[in-house]
Amino acid sequence: MPVLLHIDSSPFAESSVSREVSAAFRAAWQAQHPDGTVIHRDLAAEPLPHLDAAGISAAFVPADQRSPEQAAALALREQLFTELEQADAVVIGAPMYNFTIPSSLKAWLDHVILMGRTAGDAPSAAGTPVTVVSSRGGSYGPGTPRESFEFVTTYLEKVLTGMLGLDVDFIVPEFTLASVNPALAEFVETAKASKAKALQDAEQKAKALAV
Template identity: 75%
Template structure:
């Protein structure tokens, strides 16, 4: 049975472009795979704990000597890693906060990257296609004044590809704040076009995935 892992990380449940586009991807994927299963993680509404000493150090302690805290921390990492390994495809919706990803998404990444298993020389989910919907309030693309401030796609490309071995593709709707920020009013039409293109790209990419 094909499985999609769907991660959302926007703090806003309503009005979030990253959520809307990632949902369009999910719906199109389900149309293509009506027998499929979706594992959904909303790390903003239901945050994954930040990786702590128990989750890091517990793996180096013999199983029969682990504390209850270490056992619980490692069980969570096992659950998240297993979800990634089970997935035939992944879609991640993320906004840009302060030029980077939300801490909630970083927490999920820190938990799911287990060196020697999901991360390292032979990642257990290597080759799995992942589509990242990276929405941002302004423009940070090549040639833009703030190109050097873009640490969402640049970071996720390195982590998802370099550490997890995933095949990453990005969908980038821009100027999402234009409709609500008077300073960006001149970019409202650009924002509408960018969002429409992102929704179309999400549907196209989802329908192109085969198991």
């Protein structure tokens, strides 16, 4: 039975474009896989703890020598490893905050990356298709004044592909703050078009996974 891992990291429930687009991807995927399973990790509603010393060291300590803190930390990481490894597809909502990803998503990455298992020479989830919805309030694409400030897609491409061996694609809805920021008022229609394209791309990418 196919499995979709759906990760959201925006703290906004109602006005989040990344959530709306990731939900559109999920709906299209479920329509193609009516018998499939969706694992939804809402990192804003249920944030993961930051990876601490117990979580880092536990994987390298024999089971009978782990402290209770190490055992609990590794149990959480094991759950996250397994969710990624079991997924046939992944969709990640990754809005830009202060030029990079939300800290809640960084915490998930820190937990799920383990050299010798999910990362390294033979990553355990290698080749899994991942669609990242990287929404942003303005525009940071090639040729824009703030191109050099873009650390969402550049970082995630390196981590998800370079470390975890995943097959990553991006959907980038822009100018999401145009309707509320007077300085971006001239881009309201651009924002609408960008969002519409993102929703269309999400549906198409999800449907393509069924081929």
